[in-house]
Amino acid sequence: MVLCLLLPRALSANENEHGPQQHPRACKRKHSGPEGARNRSFSVFSCCENRSPREHQRRKRERCPWRRAFRSICFPHPSERDEDYARALQIKHRVYHTTCHSRAIPISSVLSRECVTLKTMRENESSNARSSQPLSVAPYRGVRDFYPEDMGVFRAVEARVRSWIERWGFEEYGASLLEPAELYEAKAAENEEIAREQTYTFTDRGGRRVTLRPEMTPTLARLAAARAKSLRFPLRWYSFPNVFRYERPQEGRLREHWQWNCDILGEPGVSADIEIITLASSILTDAFGAPRESFEVRVSHRGILTALEGEYLSEPPPNPTRLWAWIDRKEKMDAAQFTRGLRDLLPFDDAKVMETFLEAGSLDETLSLFPRLASVSAVELLQEAQEGLTLLGVPWRFDASLVRGFNYYTGIVFEVFAVSGLRRSIFGGGRYDGLTALFGAPPIPAVGFGLGDVTLTAFLKALGLLPQSALSLDVLVVPLGVRQLALAQKHALSARKAGARAVALLAPASPKEGVGEALRAGARWVVFVGDHEEAQRIVTLKHLPTRTQREAPEEGWEHLLAGEPA
């Protein structure tokens, strides 16, 4: 869009309201259009939007394309902005609204009225300048802004996951991100690190303690517990909430991210575990086409670690919660540091046993080292899960060190690791059968996972599989004159009603400019309406791929869009 600056000589930006000076930065180009002629007190300066000073100079030498675009406002190149210029633009706005319309009115009669406002505006500005610096344009730390190109990718990924999950018969639920703080402080839901150090918790104006949800599972348990009587189990439920954690922002760890939550509620059998793990894996392979070799699903069962503690350690661990939290962090530190920590938490011999256990590469290896674990129910369950996952083509591996951070897990747990490229955990989940009991409801068996958008996007990007959004225009309607602005809108509306994605230019343009704009926007059709078209009650319709052009009646032309010329 080409824009132009319109400054009344009497209000140029040097603050001398009645002096003859012109703004030093505006490109001087006297305008001799009808309005200019009628309003003798005006000079017109044209300049171009958002261009570098060099381009700006180049454009000045070209033929002025703004003669018709008189109705618009200039944006000087921002590197040139200064207080005066900004105010000049604001002044111009008001003058613009006063004068720049088809009915010309004597400027002098308006200016007297505007001057009061201009003075007030200037006073406001200076008091603002005293009271505050310009605000920062940066977002809050650790969160993201989504410009349309970012949002396009976000939505394209979302649409793929959503449509794939819905093919599995999962239904969407949702809730507010504001939850009572007690929900995360309750014993069984507690992940100590998260509840104590990482939540956004505050007191509202009514004295209620509120937390921005750090995860969706307690909310899901709350919803299920509230309607435990009337819901028909098993439920397959999914959600795509944003969740919040106060962490030091770093690569792949933000303070807010969105997270796919898929859960099966009400089925205690391992068939539900198998379905959830297969869904997790198939989001990568089937919804996005990730190769099976690009990741592995590491699976374990918390009961195996419990059984090891009972069968092979000399005494029960003094602090099992801290021990498990330490094991959970194993991948995040080097071996020496991990061993030191383990020896703080366990007697020396027990720490050695535990190390051996955690380093086993497969379930068979674990069982050959610790044969008494073979009859443990957790192992039986894992073996059954393995059979199912193998049949379903999930790339599966046993990982004894996998415990997952949340204390509420009660059964099989899993994590999806990227093995090519990223080499990091992408997401995980597991079984948590007791959580609804927190609300005094029957303990509903549950298994699920949470898949974050940041890590998913990073994984897909590393594999070159990130989908792109491709929304482009179908039709651009070009008003050739000021008189056709509303008519152009009307034609765009007709096109939309016929199902097309259509835009009407907000300022008049020449056919050439219109075609240029349409090509930039990816539109296939351009519709011109000028005086000729308006008088004849027609439109001129141009098909860009074939460069064919025809006239069509004002009513019903939009039906020609369906049948494109060959």
Add this chain to the structure above:
Amino acid sequence: MVLCLLLPRALSANENEHGPQQHPRACKRKHSGPEGARNRSFSVFSCCENRSPREHQRRKRERCPWRRAFRSICFPHPSERDEDYARALQIKHRVYHTTCHSRAIPISSVLSRECVTLKTMRENESSNARSSQPLSVAPYRGVRDFYPEDMGVFRAVEARVRSWIERWGFEEYGASLLEPAELYEAKAAENEEIAREQTYTFTDRGGRRVTLRPEMTPTLARLAAARAKSLRFPLRWYSFPNVFRYERPQEGRLREHWQWNCDILGEPGVSADIEIITLASSILTDAFGAPRESFEVRVSHRGILTALEGEYLSEPPPNPTRLWAWIDRKEKMDAAQFTRGLRDLLPFDDAKVMETFLEAGSLDETLSLFPRLASVSAVELLQEAQEGLTLLGVPWRFDASLVRGFNYYTGIVFEVFAVSGLRRSIFGGGRYDGLTALFGAPPIPAVGFGLGDVTLTAFLKALGLLPQSALSLDVLVVPLGVRQLALAQKHALSARKAGARAVALLAPASPKEGVGEALRAGARWVVFVGDHEEAQRIVTLKHLPTRTQREAPEEGWEHLLAGEPA
């Protein structure tokens, strides 16, 4: 899904771990399946999920359908729950995982191992019971839970609006709901009531003051200002954020709601105002089919009120901000209260002038009462807008009392009122040209609106126009035996890959039960896999609408779904 309770006699719920008593509430039904026979220490009690005690009795008399469904867990009717029962279920869970699999193992060897855990579990429970009451299942005050049926409506409305807005060439942007508190406290962005009394503002763990956005416009201005150099104006941007206000929750006013924000940035001409108002109106008429008579768009321009103040009042209002805020609340109080407030804010005669002005029913009436306003630019603009809106079929009306709550508006403002049924403001918007200057960027002209989901839904519901979501299953895969659970999952996966919405039952069922389940879920196809099918490498495929049934090869049966039998 029929579920069944499996309790080891040695662990019945009366806390005597080795006593012979059975849980008094479980329906006694000895199970004589293969596992029961192998594990002599077990009794099996079957009972039904979520049924009333009466139904429960009826089911007991019927043939036990759970013989095969041995792998599942019972939920007693919640009216019967008590502490013991809940614990019994938790105990049963663990025992379930120990025993209830195709390979039977001697229960005694397992129980010794489990007993430690059971004791710990009981201790944890009692310490929990001491430390805390069950948590409430209620959401935080003034926000909504979305169960799948609510979410379905929410998404159906969202999809209609989104697809219609995108036909107008608007692109989506987004941002975090966490914003620096300064953004809302800055002078020009300030709506005093909202910033002082209604924001959720708190200090994060790093000492930053954070606000949950009460509206999207300051965020939009921040995004546009940050890239004022590189963005290509005019922009047509939309977003669908949730926004937060600490208010007393009441009908149609919640503490969190979602809001469609549509804005055109970079075009100062009235053509942008016309496009935005037409879009607002056409969301109702074209995206949802609301009759043109069901609402009206009330339009005004702030400059008219300013001009009235300059031309007809005896002196400038001492406190224009408070005056405008008072006028903004006019519809929310009775006439006497409004007049009293006006007389506090203006001299007596001026208050009378203002009252007369605010009560004018049309622009013509206003101009006949206050002829000196006729040459004011705002009136010219409104007249031009009126011409455009009439051509575009928008039900338009001038309303002198319309100022809108936010101080940042600078030009035409509008509000959409429901006139049939609800008789209330649905949403509104206007022009705000200076907002980006807050960030030290050039003042980018902007016009837009915010449409809340709660009021939109109420409006549509009153007209009977609320869209419904209709996601139903295509295929239900029924495993006839425990051995086919994973195979059923595999067939469901094949169906999904062929584009169908498919679910496999998580527990085995008879053909009759499977068909019942499929009919409830709205599936058109049922696929059975039992021992016969597995051995022959086929599936049995039933088309429910025609009640026809056929066998098909295990590989490739899913391609039969496309061609339904006539």
